[in-house]
Amino acid sequence: MTQQPDLRPVLARTQEWVADLVDGVRADQMQTRTPCAQWDxxxxxxxxxxxxHRVAxxxxxxxxxxxxVAIPLPKDVSAGFRDAVRRAQDAWADDAVxxxxxxxxxxxxxxxxxLGGYVQEHLVHGWDLASATGQDGEALAEVSEQVLPMIKEFLPAQTRSEDWIPFDAPVEPASDAGPTERLANWLGRTTR
Structure with missing residues (x-):
């Protein structure tokens, strides 16, 4: 049996990308709806x-x-989020984990x-945030390209009716959709 790769560096890249997106959110965008239907x-x-917090x-x-599943925002959202990312990364420093x-x-x-699940979560929620705030949702396209086939295998379309699956049915991607948008579409996000 082949051992799964160490995805800590990939997770760190997705965390840093999401932190950059959080940095880019303007105060007047906080009530903007996101592609994730239940959240602004x-x-x-x-x-x-x-x-x-969960990763940590x-x-x-x-x-x-x-x-x-949600933590109230601190006064300095950007600094607080970067601190949370550092704590999460530090928690995984020991190879025994x-x-x-x-x-x-x-x-x-x-x-x-x-770690693969958390990489996917960062990519999709990063895309949600980027889409809602006019930022680049495809900054880690090469990572999404690698994750998409794995997520299609782990979460086939026919499982969406099961109670434990928190995703809607896959959405047909736009013809020019990048890999991260296609990943988000697979998890039920509407296309832009």
Missing amino acids: VAELVEHLFAVE VLPVKGTVDDEP MDAQLSPPWGTMPGRAV
């Missing part, structure tokens, strides 16, 4: 804070079952397998 920009950023807590607690059995919301698996 402020609510999406609150969720992104919770994602970083998971290697320590082994689970995120009782962790929040990569083989530890961890329980994110999508099941129990080795840490190295967990």
Whole structure:
């Protein structure tokens, strides 16, 4: 059996990209709706804070079952988010975490397998944020190109009716959609 690669550097790239997007959000955009239908920009950023918190807590607690899905925004959103990213990255510094059995919301698996889910979450929510705020949603297109086939295998279209799947049915991408938009479309986001 082939061991999964160490995705910590890839996760770090997606986290830094999302941090750059958070930096680019203007105060007058906070109530703008996002492609993720249930959230406006402020609510999406609150969720992104919770994602970083979960990434940080998971290697320590082994689970995120009782962790929040949204965290209220601090006064300095950009600095607070970058601090949250640093804490999340630091939590994964020990190589032993990569083989530890961890329980994110999508099941129990080795840490190295967990990271792929968080890479996907950063890419899609980054695209949501970029789309809502007029920023570049394809900055990590090469990463999305690698993730899309894996996510199609892990989350086939026919599973969307299952209660545990938090995604809508795939949406047909625009003919000129980039890889990150196609990934978002696969997870039910409407095309721009």
